[in-house]
Amino acid sequence: DTWYLMQDFDNLCTKALADYPIYDRIVEWKIDGKPNSEIQKLLDEEFHQTYSVEYISSLWRNKIPKVIAE
Numbered sequence: 001d002t003w004y005l006m007q008d009f010d011n012l013c014t015k016a017l018a019d020y021p022i023y024d025r026i027v028e029w030k031i032d033g034k035p036n037s038e039i040q041k042l043l044d045e046e047f048h049q050t051y052s053v054e055y056i057s058s059l060w061r062n063k064i065p066k067v068i069a070e
Helices: 001-018 021-031 038-047 053-069
Strands: none
Touching: 001 021, 001 053, 021 038, 021 053, 038 053
């Protein structure tokens, strides 16, 4: 049952975050257990954009769940 739950969540995230590649990567890295400081570096490397660890935390706790829920 857990496998199907995670598969459904992955499908939902893929669809909901398709227009937000940065959010999609943050979700991926958070699920992998990466801390915000490491995510900050990875975002800079991959997207050439710098975000504070506080902003990444805010995205994870507030913005990303709202986008998925919509």
